[in-house]
Amino acid sequence: MANPDYSLYLVTDRGLAGDRSLAGIVGEAVAGGVTCVQLREKLCGTRDFIDQARQLKALLQPAGIPLIINDRIDVALAVGADGVHLGQQDMAIAEARSLAGPAMIIGISAESLEDAIRAERQGADYIGISPVFATATKADAAAPLGLEGVRRIREAVKLPLVGIGGITEGNAGAVVAAGADGVAVVSAIIASRCPRTAATALRGQVDKARKETRM
Amino acid sequence: MANPDYSLYLVTDRGLAGDRSLAGIVGEAVAGGVTCVQLREKLCGTRDFIDQARQLKALLQPAGIPLIINDRIDVALAVGADGVHLGQQDMAIAEARSLAGPAMIIGISAESLEDAIRAERQGADYIGISPVFATATKADAAAPLGLEGVRRIREAVKLPLVGIGGITEGNAGAVVAAGADGVAVVSAIIASRCPRTAATALRGQVDKARKETRM
Numbered sequence: 001m002a003n004p005d006y007s008l009y010l011v012t013d014r015g016l017a018g019d020r021s022l023a024g025i026v027g028e029a030v031a032g033g034v035t036c037v038q039l040r041e042k043l044c045g046t047r048d049f050i051d052q053a054r055q056l057k058a059l060l061q062p063a064g065i066p067l068i069i070n071d072r073i074d075v076a077l078a079v080g081a082d083g084v085h086l087g088q089q090d091m092a093i094a095e096a097r098s099l100a101g102p103a104m105i106i107g108i109s110a111e112s113l114e115d116a117i118r119a120e121r122q123g124a125d126y127i128g129i130s131p132v133f134a135t136a137t138k139a140d141a142a143a144p145l146g147l148e149g150v151r152r153i154r155e156a157v158k159l160p161l162v163g164i165g166g167i168t169e170g171n172a173g174a175v176v177a178a179g180a181d182g183v184a185v186v187s188a189i190i191a192s193r194c195p196r197t198a199a200t201a202l203r204g205q206v207d208k209a210r211k212e213t214r215m
Numbered sequence: 216m217a218n219p220d221y222s223l224y225l226v227t228d229r230g231l232a233g234d235r236s237l238a239g240i241v242g243e244a245v246a247g248g249v250t251c252v253q254l255r256e257k258l259c260g261t262r263d264f265i266d267q268a269r270q271l272k273a274l275l276q277p278a279g280i281p282l283i284i285n286d287r288i289d290v291a292l293a294v295g296a297d298g299v300h301l302g303q304q305d306m307a308i309a310e311a312r313s314l315a316g317p318a319m320i321i322g323i324s325a326e327s328l329e330d331a332i333r334a335e336r337q338g339a340d341y342i343g344i345s346p347v348f349a350t351a352t353k354a355d356a357a358a359p360l361g362l363e364g365v366r367r368i369r370e371a372v373k374l375p376l377v378g379i380g381g382i383t384e385g386n387a388g389a390v391v392a393a394g395a396d397g398v399a400v401v402s403a404i405i406a407s408r409c410p411r412t413a414a415t416a417l418r419g420q421v422d423k424a425r426k427e428t429r430m
Contacts, residue, residue, distance in 0.1 A: 045304035089260035
């Protein structure tokens, strides 16, 4: 997929979905304005992971929304996902590229300026700046980089940047104004009573900030 | 790898290794007579898993001992392992074959006669009969199939069969006499104070039973 739109990037968490279906929440979120979806599963078995990925692909492909798989290149290849997202403890970029081929989007979580510069040099397609703000969703998150961290990374790398960690309707615009191409959220949409409304509000802030920044 | 020797198949468990290195234990076990090694990691990150796999490959390849990776085809491909071992909740065989190619050994855990027949039909290369006896190593294990279960599966499928679950020096020979091509162990070697001696004793029982069975 050429030039994906990272404006509003949803990362899933089935633990936050409660008794609602993940596909249902993702469908609502896409209707509200999500532009990219990452399926993140840290506890389930491979077959269950693949089943979830197939469900999301059936939903996202007709809408032209990229499906990114967290960590698992085998799952991404099995379902024909658009990309994989790798943390610093996941497979190295060069290995991932070698298995996944040139067309697969490879995203990297960067927890520092050095991580981001290295990811660009090693051939990543986009960078998740993580965390921008403090977050309760990811227990092992590094220290927040803040808006100043986003600005410094923006000056140092050309790749698309997605800010993640503690993003809300109230601060999403500032993250884009600091240089991010989009924001990624987990709980702000997945745990919302109305994922569609939450997505619309976040997307509105991102679009508004981009418009103002480009003026 | 053509016609691997499944006589004594070691499945790793770092949790049972204590403060000893897994590679050290595996090296001892191979010196004692292990003929096949499966790296099983259910908790660690992908990068750590790959590092472990590379360490074992460096040890096993010169000895001509196949390295099988549990569940993760991405890890198996990244390190050039000889095979993958799939549980009933892991990737389906057809998908795994499509990703892994024709040369990769694909093993399947069968918890019933039906599982075993299906695995053979779907193109598995060997079958792990699991569990033969009751075991404390695998918390989610199915009901034991017993020696009678091994016999029934032996009559129904042509693939190499490896019995796993509660295997000891005392019962390994009976499992082979019932029709298995080998036995797989975790704690009997990994948790042993002397993995080499434990492997030699088990291998001796397997070889003895095979010799007697063929008479």
